[in-house]
Amino acid sequence: MLTFAIGVLAFAVIPGMQTRVVATATAAPTLAVAVNASGYQLAAAFAGWLGGRVVAGQGTAAIPLAGALLTVLGLALALYLLRRDRRERSGQEQTPVDRPRDEHGPGSGEQRAPRAVAAPAHHPHGERHRCAGGDERE
Numbered sequence: 001m002l003t004f005a006i007g008v009l010a011f012a013v014i015p016g017m018q019t020r021v022v023a024t025a026t027a028a029p030t031l032a033v034a035v036n037a038s039g040y041q042l043a044a045a046f047a048g049w050l051g052g053r054v055v056a057g058q059g060t061a062a063i064p065l066a067g068a069l070l071t072v073l074g075l076a077l078a079l080y081l082l083r084r085d086r087r088e089r090s091g092q093e094q095t096p097v098d099r100p101r102d103e104h105g106p107g108s109g110e111q112r113a114p115r116a117v118a119a120p121a122h123h124p125h126g127e128r129h130r131c132a133g134g135d136e137r138e
Contacts, residue, residue: 014040 018033025032054066 018036021032021036022029050066050070051063054062
């Protein structure tokens with residue numbers, strides 16, 4: 001039963017992580033998801049290799065210690081990246097509430113002219129096809 005619970009909890013991380021990857025990688029979300037999935041495969045291979053090295057060197061009694069060390073290292077890395085991400089976000093952009101109101105902006109009574117839509121980019125091979133965003137390009 002414990003093994004099942006650990007498996008479920010480990011798998012529960014993946015959807016949230018994939019969602020974050022897609023939201024962050026606006027230019028190439030499909031590539032980002034593929035690289036993220038490849039990272040999981042590399043981690044699984046590394047875990048098998050490291051587990052074999054631990055058992056061969058220190059014996060099976062060292063497995064819990066190795067797992068605990070890797071968990072602490074992973075948490076430390078996650079906390080560092082979370083703090084770095086928050087610092088970057090706070091310095092980049094003001095929220096709409098904090099932004100000064102522009103005299104011709106929304107809510108000022110004047111309507112803005114609609115933005116011009118850019119012409120589709122040309123495909124390097126000169127062919128028409130559907131690109132990742134669903135728009136048709138030449």
